[in-house]
Structures are given as structure tokens and as C-alpha cells.
Amino acid sequence: MAAPIFLLAPPRSYTSLVNAMLGQHPQAFGLPELCLFNVEKLVDLWRGSEGPISENGAVARHGLMRALAEIYGGEQTTATINMARAWAGAREDWTSGRVFQEIVAKIDPLVAVEKSPSYTMSKIRMQWMYEAFPDARFVHLIRHPIGQCKSLMAINEGAFAIKVEAIEFREDHCVLEPQIAWYDLNLNILEFLDTVPDSQQIRMRGEDIMGSPERHLAQIAEWAGLRTDAEAIEEMMHPERSPFACFGPINALFGNDPNFLAGPVFEPHKPKIPRLSDPAPWRDDGGGLYPEVVEMARWFGYD
Amino acid sequence: MTDDKSAPDLVPVSDAKPVSDDKKKPPFLGTKRLSPVPINPDTDRADPTKLAPHQEALRQAMLNVFTAQKARRSLERQVQHISPNRNLAEGIKILFDDKGQPPENVPLEDIVEERRRLEYHVKWFEGILAELRNRLVRVKEVEDYAFEMLSKSVDEES
Numbered sequence: 229m230a231a232p233i234f235l236l237a238p239p240r241s242y243t244s245l246v247n248a249m250l251g252q253h254p255q256a257f258g259l260p261e262l263c264l265f266n267v268e269k270l271v272d273l274w275r276g277s278e279g280p281i282s283e284n285g286a287v288a289r290h291g292l293m294r295a296l297a298e299i300y301g302g303e304q305t306t307a308t309i310n311m312a313r314a315w316a317g318a319r320e321d322w323t324s325g326r327v328f329q330e331i332v333a334k335i336d337p338l339v340a341v342e343k344s345p346s347y348t349m350s351k352i353r354m355q356w357m358y359e360a361f362p363d364a365r366f367v368h369l370i371r372h373p374i375g376q377c378k379s380l381m382a383i384n385e386g387a388f389a390i391k392v393e394a395i396e397f398r399e400d401h402c403v404l405e406p407q408i409a410w411y412d413l414n415l416n417i418l419e420f421l422d423t424v425p426d427s428q429q430i431r432m433r434g435e436d437i438m439g440s441p442e443r444h445l446a447q448i449a450e451w452a453g454l455r456t457d458a459e460a461i462e463e464m465m466h467p468e469r470s471p472f473a474c475f476g477p478i479n480a481l482f483g484n485d486p487n488f489l490a491g492p493v494f495e496p497h498k499p500k501i502p503r504l505s506d507p508a509p510w511r512d513d514g515g516g517l518y519p520e521v522v523e524m525a526r527w528f529g530y531d
Numbered sequence: 532m533t534d535d536k537s538a539p540d541l542v543p544v545s546d547a548k549p550v551s552d553d554k555k556k557p558p559f560l561g562t563k564r565l566s567p568v569p570i571n572p573d574t575d576r577a578d579p580t581k582l583a584p585h586q587e588a589l590r591q592a593m594l595n596v597f598t599a600q601k602a603r604r605s606l607e608r609q610v611q612h613i614s615p616n617r618n619l620a621e622g623i624k625i626l627f628d629d630k631g632q633p634p635e636n637v638p639l640e641d642i643v644e645e646r647r648r649l650e651y652h653v654k655w656f657e658g659i660l661a662e663l664r665n666r667l668v669r670v671k672e673v674e675d676y677a678f679e680m681l682s683k684s685v686d687e688e689s
Contacts, residue, residue, distance in 0.1 A: 306658060306661045306662065306665075307661075310665055349576060350574060350575040350576050351575050352574065352575045385597065385600065385601050385604065387597075387601075390594070390597065392566065392576075392577065393566045393567075393568035393577035393579060394565075394566060395566070395567065395568070395590060395593065396567075397567055397586060397589060400589075401589060401592065401593065402586075402589045402590055402592075402593045403593065404593070404597075407565075408564075408565040408566050409566075411564070411565045412564045412565055412566055415559055415562070415564060416575075418557045418559060418560060419560055419561070422556070422557075422560055477658065478655070478658035478659060478661075478662060479658075479661075479662050479665075518565065520559075520562075520565060521565075523558075523559075524557075524559055527557060527558070527559075
């Protein structure tokens with residue numbers, strides 16, 4: 229069974245695009261966001277959408293339902309999504325790791341590529357991934373803190389920052405501060421990867437991939453033991469060809485960032501990189517990045 | 532596409548080599564998280580119930596404002612959703628005169644566009660219908676099972 233590749237990154241770090249691009253490699257299979265390791269057992273994905281497990285609402289199941297429909301039913305329709313629900317119902321007491329293993333075995337010899345940014349909210353979730361796949365490969369994807377935070381605050385009013393308690397207390401009120409999420413989630417990833425052998429991990433900046441996709445995707449492919457010929461690289465330039473790069477049937481519409489689903493075509497570009505000393509545009513006091521954030525971003529190679 | 536000449540060039544990220552080629556460990560390992568909310572060791576997640584009372588109150592006030600803003604924006608979107616539906620009704624009206632007949636000079640493009648729009652809506656409603664039918668089947672199963680259990684218990688009692 230081919231060891232899967234997991235992308236680890238906070239949300240809004242080019243994960244949807246990079247996951248779909250790697251998944252288009254002829255030897256790979258790009259999955260939607262399965263969110264399986266958000267929970268210990270499969271049935272927990274159907275339990276509750278309040279409080280600390282609020283990221284496990286119905287939308288979190290769309291990716292898994294679409295993947296099962298495509299893999300076992302050969303298409304994503306209302307009927308195959310219903311079949312996927314039955315498939316999951318029959319395995320509700322399974323651990324999420326066992327469910328993932330069955331999916332990976334089904335698509336073998338293709339290499340599963342998956343990213344669910346919610347995994348990075350807790351090291352326990354990443355440990356479940358590693359326990360299920362001790363030979364898994366991990367790509368730590370990074371984005372400049374200002375670009376990532378701006379993007380995070382533009383989605384769903386910045387609700388993700390609440391989920392990770394990224395708040396700053398001031399004298400008589402408190403505000404959402406997305407750079408706290410950027411720092412804490414990257415710290416979770418770094419601490420988790422410290423337990424993984426060096427040969428099973430690679431760190432890339434999303435901006436590098438956007439600017440020179442052929443070169444950097446080839447490097448990831450080579451590191452993962454996949455082909456790096458021109459045909460394979462060309463396939464990776466077309467994330468829109470993924471069966472998951474569109475909205476799903478009405479009973480499982482999402483499974484990924486809606487912006488990506490609405491426009492999955494990749495156009496190479498050099499993203500604008502702010503300076504770490506620039507003011508943070510989401511702050512109402514003209515302040516900038518915290519010293520800890522600047523230090524970590526410098527360590528990742530930003531200036 | 533943004534090609535900003537003034538942006539500094541990126542230092543290659545360990546030249547996209549595996550981390551094994553870069554032996555330096557991150558100096559941040561084991562450092563404190565920036566979120567002021569204490570971590571629950573059982574879940575490894577920030578747990579707001581462990582905040583001091585005044586902090587909890589400030590956080591709740593922020594959440595209330597956030598929820599109110601979100602609800603208002605959602606309402607705005609709903610209003611935008613209603614408007615196109617009204618436009619759709621207006622659009623259909625132009626295809627029919629007061630006797631229910633299409634006007635003689637209606638452009639073919641308008642008819643084709645209207646036909647496509649209606650097909651899209653039909654597909655959408657068919658999808659919803661299929662989902663409702665599926666739910667109905669499942670509810671009926673539960674109902675049948677409940678009646679079966681009930682009848683058994685009544686038989687046993689009698």
C-alpha cells in the first residue's frame with residue numbers, strides 16, 4: 229500500500245491548489261478534504277456541531293462523501309453520495325485511521341494526497357495520522373503571515389480565528405487577531421514534525437510554488453519517489469481536471485474551499501510578498517506583526 | 532496575476548530540499564502559544580472555559596458582536612437572493628403577452644436563455660426532491676420499525 233502524502237498547513241496557505249496539483253500527478257490521487265483525523269472514530273463526524281468540535285458539522289463530511297462516491301461509485305451523483313453514507317454507516321465504529329487505510333488500499337497503487345487544514349488545530353490529530361500511516365510523507369506548506377491572515381479574515385468573516393481562539397485582549401475589549409492562528413498552527417506543525425523522521429518531511433513556501441510551479445512540484449515529486457518527466461509535470465499544471473475541482477451534487481456540495489471549487493484553473497504568478505515590517509491591514513490600531521511571528525516567518529525565509 | 536517588481540526576492544526555502552538536508556531545529560519548539568486561552572491537555576486545544584471571568588466576559592462580548600455582524604451580512608445576502616427570483620419572474624413575463632402567448636417579435640436568444648435558466652432551476656429542484664425522497668424513505672423505515680416494536684410490546688403485555 230503506497231504511503232500517502234499529507235499537506236500540513238494553516239488554512240489559506242495555497243493548500244487547495246497544491247493538493248489538487250500534486251493529486252493530478254499520474255501516480256497520485258488527490259483527495260478532497262476528508263477531515264477524517266478531526267475525530268477518533270468515524271461516527272464522531274456525525275456528532276455535534278457546537279463548541280470545540282464545531283468544525284465537524286455537515287459540511288466537513290462533504291469531502292469524505294464525495295471521495296467515497298467517486299472511488300467506489302465511479303461518479304459523484306446524489307445516488308452515489310447516498311451510497312457513500314451507507315458505506316460510512318457500516319463502518320461508523322471504525323477508527324478514522326482504519327477508514328483512511330481502507331480508502332488508501334482501494335486506490336493503491338496510486339498515492340493518496342490529502343490536506344485538511346483542521347488537522348493542524350491539534351497535535352493529537354496529526355499524531356492519529358502518523359499512527360495510521362507510520363510511513364506517510366508530510367509537506368509543510370507555508371505562506372507569508374500577512375498574506376495568509378488577510379485571506380483568512382476575508383473568508384466567513386474570519387470565523388476560523390475564533391475556532392482556534394486567536395484573540396487579543398485589550399484594556400476593555402478583545403479582537404480577533406489572525407496572526408495568532410498563523411503562529412500557533414505552524415508551531416503545532418513544527419512540534420509534530422519534530423517527532424517524524426527528516427526523510428518523511430519537506431517544507432515549501434506556497435509563494436515559491438505559485439511562482440515556479442514546474443520546478444517546485446518536480447522537487448516534491450522527486451522527494452516522494454514519483455515520476456518527474458514532462459508529462460507528469462504537465463498533468464500537475466491542471467488541477468481543474470481533478471474530479472473534485474468543482475462543486476459536488478446537491479447532497480455533498482463542498483469538500484474544499486468554495487473559492488477553489490468555483491475557479492480551480494491554475495495560472496502561474498509571482499505573489500506579492502509584503503515585508504514583515506509592514507503594518508497588518510486587519511488591525512485597527514496600525515500595528516504590525518508580533519515579534520514572535522516575525523521571528524518564525526524569518527526562520528521560514530521571509531524578509 | 533500580481534507581478535510586483537518592488538517585492539523582495541524570496542530566499543529559497545532550504546531550496547525545496549527535504550528537511551533532512553537542513554539540520555537546524557526550529558528554535559520555537561516547546562515555546563508558549565500566542566493564544567491567551569489556556570490549552571486543554573486532553574484535547575490539545577485552547578479551552579475558553581479556563582479563562583479568568585473578566586476575560587471570559589470580554590470574549591463573549593466579542594462573540595456577540597461577531598455573531599450579530601454575521602447575521603446582518605447573511606440577511607443582506609438573503610435579500611440579494613430574493614431579488615434574482617423576482618427578476619426571474621419578470622424575465623418570464625417578457626416571454627408571454629397578456630393572452631399567455633409569446634410575442635411575435637421575441638428574440639430567439641431570449642428564448643434560449645430562458646429555456647436554459649428554467650432547465651437549471653428544474654435540475655436544482657430535482658436534486659432537492661431526490662434528497663427529500665431519500666430522507667422520507669429513511670424516516671419511514673424508522674417509523675415502521677417503531678410501530679413494529681410497539682405492536683410487539685402490546686402483544687407481549689396482552
